[in-house]
Each structure stands twice: as C-alpha cells, then as structure tokens.
Amino acid sequence: MLNKIMSKKISKILLDRYKYLLKSLFPANDPAFMIIGAQKAGTSSLYHYLSQHPKISGSNPKEVGYFHRDRHFGKTITDYRTSFRGLRSRSHFEATPAYLYHPNVAPAIYYSYPSMKFIVVLREPGKRAYSAWNHYRNLFESGRYKKAVLEKPTLPGNELASKLFENRTKFPSFRECIDIELEIINSDTEFEPGILRRGLYLKQLEEYWKYFSKDQFLVLGFKDLTDNLEASLKKITDFLGVQSFDIDSVANEARNQRTYTEPMLPEDRNFLDNFYETPNKKLFDAIGRLNW
Template identity: 50%
Template sequence: MSNKVKARLKKIIRQRLPVNDPNFMVIGSQKCGTSSLHYYLNQHASLVGSDPKEVHFFDRDIHFGKQLSEYRKHFRGRRDRLHFESSPSYIYSPQTASRIYETYPEIKFIVTFRDPVKRAYSAWNHYRQLFEKDKNTFQNRRRREGNLLCDKFFTGRQQFPSFRECIDIELELIEKGEGVEPALLRRGLYLQQLQTYWQFFEPGQLLILGFKDLVSDTEKTLNRVCEFIGVSQMDWSTIDREPRNVRDYTAPMLETDKQYLEAFFAEPNQALFERIGPLNW
C-alpha cells in the first residue's frame, strides 16, 4: 500500500471518529519550540493533537466567521483522551484570550518562551525563507486587521529586507501605534501577553516553560507538562524526539543588532522575571 493511499485511509477513518473540545492548548510563543512540543505530546498514549497542529480558530478563523462546530472537528478521536492544539500566535493576538474564555473558561495553557533576541532573529529568518521560497503564496493568505507583515516585509520587494531594516520598520510602527504585525520585537514582550491572559484566567491555568529546558532537558520538561494537565508520566526516551521546524541560517546575527536588542528587551525581561521567576530560555 502506497503512502498516499495510507494517508487517505487514515483521513477517512479519522473523519468517522467523534468530535471533541480541547482540554488544553499550547499557545506560544512563535519560534519557541511549539512544533516540537506538539509532536512530542502527540506521541503520549493519552493525548491527541489537533489536525492540523495550528488551528488558529480564536485568532483567525473566528475573525472570518467560522463557528465553534467547525472548530471541534479538528479534535476527532476517542473521548477518553485529552485533546489539544498548538497555535503559537494565541499568546500574542490581542483578542484571543477573551474569545477563548467565553467558550473554555477552565481550560489550561502551556506557554514556551525563548530569549526574545534569539526569537526575533529566528522569526526574521523564517520570513526570509518564506519570501525566497514562495512570497506570493504567503501574501495571499487571509489576514486579520492590523497585520501589516506582508505590506511591510514582502510587497513590492525583489529582496527580503535585512534584519536591522525589519527592526527599524517595526520600531516606526510602534512609535505610530500602528498594526499588530510585523512583530519581531513585540512578540518578545512576554509579560504584556501574559497579563492579557491573567485578566481572564487564573495564573495556575498557565504552565510557562523555558525554551532551553524543552531542548536540553526534554524528558523532565515533558513530565512537568503531564503533571500539569493530569496524565501519567512516561519514559520519553522511547519516542521520536527529532526537533521540528528547524531552519538553517545564512549568517549569525550581527553583534551590533544583538547588543541593540539586548538593551531593548532588558527592562521588559527584568519585569517578567520579577513576576514569574527566572526562565532557562
């Protein structure tokens, strides 16, 4: 049986399974290991990840009129399993927390944070690769109001802007108070994003992880997740732990850009650590 036939058969079988509500969500942040975390958790016998991994209902689809009944179809499977999705934009999107609360006020969240300087450079590299691979497809995606990413980084360009040029573009938008995207910098202002969720959810409903812990101490970190969501711990050495969405870089970040961003994030990072404690990110 070919892989194509197997995939089609698997899809047919899945469509016959009951729909569910999610029990927890991995909500971000972007470029902080959410793809790997989703893939690891989906190998636990008691957990079922959504199809696709990033549903984007509460920050995108609901904005374009989709209904909860359509959302629940992404969680097909046995009712005695815990179901989850991983949409890394949920932590950043301004209205997402309130929208989730209206439907799932008791739900739990998992958040992964990475050094915001490294996160910004990783995001820039991701957009650069998308531009070089197929800029037209990326530009034609549906976008919510305030998403100026394509307008500022993609449209009318023959070459993707440098990291520093992208930083300067966003700094100008920040000064003008315009747009939610592009957000190489603003996605790294983590405390602001947590405070949005704390307006609706108890702090105990959020498990906050450091990116380096997920990478270097994977088994312990995954068992922290298991304890948090209420499933049995397991021997994670038996699963496929190949990292997901790893991208190559054409060059390291310039030292001048690194120093600038370290200064930019110094105060917000300190405020974050004072509130939640240090993170191994």
C-alpha cells in the same frame, strides 16, 4: 528513479487520505489544553512529543488558528471542534503560537473555554526575533510566502505582507525589519509585523491573566525542551494530570529547524539586549527566571 519517487508520493497521499477518512469516523471534541506560544520557541517539536502520549491527541492541523483567525471569517465553534476528532477519553490539544501574541484572543478563548489549561514556551526574545526574521526570509526566498502570507485573508492591523513581502525582489535584512517595526511601534495601530513585539512576553501573559488564573498556565523556557526534555515532559504531564511519558519510546527529533545564512551582527545583538532589558526584568519578577 523517478518512478520510485512518484510511487512514494502516491503512497503517502493515499496513506494520508486513509488516515483522514479513518479519523473522520471519530467524534469531534473540545480541547483540554492549548500550547499558545511563543512563535519560534519549539512549539512544533512539543506538539510532536505530546502527540505520542497514549492519552493525548494533537489537533489536525497542529495550528488550528480558530481564535485568532478563523472565527473572523465565518467558521464556528462547531467547525473548530472537528479539528479534535478522536477518542473521548483522550486529552485533545492544539499548538497555535499566534494565540499568545494576537489581540483579543484571550477573551475569545475564555468565552468558550473558561477552564482551559495553557502551556507557554518562551525563548530568549533576541534569539526568537532573529529566528522569526530567518523564517520569513526563508519563506520569501523559497517562494512559499505567496501561499503562506499573501493568499491568506488578514485582519485589520496585520501589515506583515505589505511591510515585508510585497513589491520586493530581495527580503529586507534583519536590521531593516527592526527599523520597519520601530517606525510603527509607537502608533500601536498595527500588530504585525511583530518581530520585536512578540518578545514582550509579560504584556502578552498579562492579557491572559485578566481572564484566567495563573495556575491555569505552565510556562517553560525554550532550553528546558532542548536540554532536559524528560523533566519538561514530566512537568507537563503533572500539570495536565495524566500519566508520565515512557521517555524511551518518544521520538524526540526537533521539528522546523532552519539554517541561518549568517550570524546576528554584534550591533544588532546589542540593540536587542537594550530593547529587552527592562521587559525581561519585569517578566522575571512576575514568574521567575527562565532557562530560555
């Protein structure tokens, strides 16, 4: 049994290396569009669906992160373009949900790619916040936070590691995380942790609209993907100007789903409803209601 498991692992490693070497023979490209968010709103699943289109190629890795992270630590736009190796005739893209929320990303993208198209998937912000907390809790309890959070270089204002992960034997509850963020939310000196603020979508979109026209954006609701994938993919291909999907050929299993140890407490749900009531109304006034 152990030999079979080891054999499968070795085969996968060899296959991954073969795919990497094969892809390295193709030229680097510029992206034609980006999925920029939101965090915990189905971007991994959407990346997987779009990568199956015969005229669309996803980046390697899925979340390149150049515009919010790598360019601050010595990488160049030439390095960035190597994440999109493939045929020139394809529309290349990345899916980095941090781009929607992180400061100064919009002007950085505009400087390099003023004609970029953007796909944004928005999830009801209270559910998104709880999902983000559950994701961080899972990272902590599995021990994977050391590689995913603590070992990565961070920008000034990113206090996610120190606020939520460092010097703890137990991950803070959802309410504790909310209270941690509420303490810093008025100072506006930190952008992470952003469990609450990542759900203030209009503010994030407005930052992009300073540089890009609204017709460069396609905004979908999270439930558009989960409840009516075929119609959502048709909207996307129309937006990108490529042929429609053969929906019967799409492997449409969801990605990055996690179990919850407990449901959200009613008092926390009430707090979130009040916190997001006015921001959500302003968002809907600006872009229309969403199926999120």
